[in-house]
Amino acid sequence: MLHLILFLAFGAVCVAGAINLLVQRHPINSALSLVVVMGSLAAEYLLLGAEFVAAVQVIVYAGAIMVLFVFVIMLLNAGEEERTKGSRVAMIFGIPGMLVGSLLIAWVLLEHSRTQSVAIGALPGPPKTLGWLLFHDYLLPFEVTSVLVLIAIMGAVVLAAPPESARRSD
Amino acid sequence: MVPISYYLILGGILFACGVTGFLIKRNIITIFMAIELMLNGVNLSFVAFAAQWKALSGQVFVFFVMVVAAAEAAVGLAIIIAVYRTRETLNVDRVNLLKL
Numbered sequence: 001m002l003h004l005i006l007f008l009a010f011g012a013v014c015v016a017g018a019i020n021l022l023v024q025r026h027p028i029n030s031a032l033s034l035v036v037v038m039g040s041l042a043a044e045y046l047l048l049g050a051e052f053v054a055a056v057q058v059i060v061y062a063g064a065i066m067v068l069f070v071f072v073i074m075l076l077n078a079g080e081e082e083r084t085k086g087s088r089v090a091m092i093f094g095i096p097g098m099l100v101g102s103l104l105i106a107w108v109l110l111e112h113s114r115t116q117s118v119a120i121g122a123l124p125g126p127p128k129t130l131g132w133l134l135f136h137d138y139l140l141p142f143e144v145t146s147v148l149v150l151i152a153i154m155g156a157v158v159l160a161a162p163p164e165s166a167r168r169s170d
Numbered sequence: 171m172v173p174i175s176y177y178l179i180l181g182g183i184l185f186a187c188g189v190t191g192f193l194i195k196r197n198i199i200t201i202f203m204a205i206e207l208m209l210n211g212v213n214l215s216f217v218a219f220a221a222q223w224k225a226l227s228g229q230v231f232v233f234f235v236m237v238v239a240a241a242e243a244a245v246g247l248a249i250i251i252a253v254y255r256t257r258e259t260l261n262v263d264r265v266n267l268l269k270l
Contacts, residue, residue: 007172011180018187018207027199034203037184041210048177048221050229057213060236065206065243072247073199076254081197084263102186106179115174115222122221125229133230145237152241159248163255 003120006047013040027078031069038062049121052130177218184211198253198260202246209239 017036038061045054191204220228
């Protein structure tokens with residue numbers, strides 16, 4: 001019972017943050033509601049027992065990535081976004097279509113997916129076991145991601161560097 | 171006891187919010203945040219399925235998704251800075267030419 005209450009509470013915060021992200025017009029408000037979404041998702045991971053994933057979610061996602069976002073928003077001095085007129089047909093057919101589709105998926109998941117119920121902290125993911133998996137069974141993917149991060153760093157430096165003409169004038 | 175399907179539905183809602191934001195938003199940074207929202211919804215279903223099948227591999231894959239998301243955020247935000255430097259706008263409707 002406690003599990004269900006906690007799940008619903010954090011799930012409601014999560015969905016509210018996601019909808020607020022869509023409704024807000026200023027990017028900084030959207031970024032802050034994304035932080036709320038990520039924080040409550042970390043609580044959901046804790047409920048499932050994935051304690052290390054929850055910690056990494058807070059540190060990497062809510063910490064590092066969102067700081068990057070907020071930093072870019074402030075660097076570019078992003079203002080409120082302009083509203084453009086969307087297509088009428090998309091409004092008329094899109095919203096009911098999305099509602100019907102999501103209700104169908106929810107019904108299939110609830111009635112026919114044969115998923116089990118899990119207790120609070122169902123599958124503990126202690127850092128020791130995860131580290132063993134990461135550096136033993138998944139060593140090759142791990143090394144590949146480290147190369148990917150290196151390429152991403154170089155790409156970011158090259159792309160964000162000032163253009164050639166601006167540097168020559170100094 | 172909470173059924174795994176509840177977690178899957180929550181992940182689905184987050185993914186749907188991400189797709190909607192990607193389609194209706196006009197600010198390029200907010201579109202980027204909608205993509206992060208989609209990735210978070212997928213991560214939640216990874217962890218939920220890991221709990222269902224009692225397999226920790228699901229949680230390991232969440233780390234890989236996070237690493238790719240971090241790399242994507244770094245490169246994407248650098249591209250946004252480059253676009254802003256040449257176009258002086260963040261509105262995707264005004265960024266409609268491939269050339270500089």
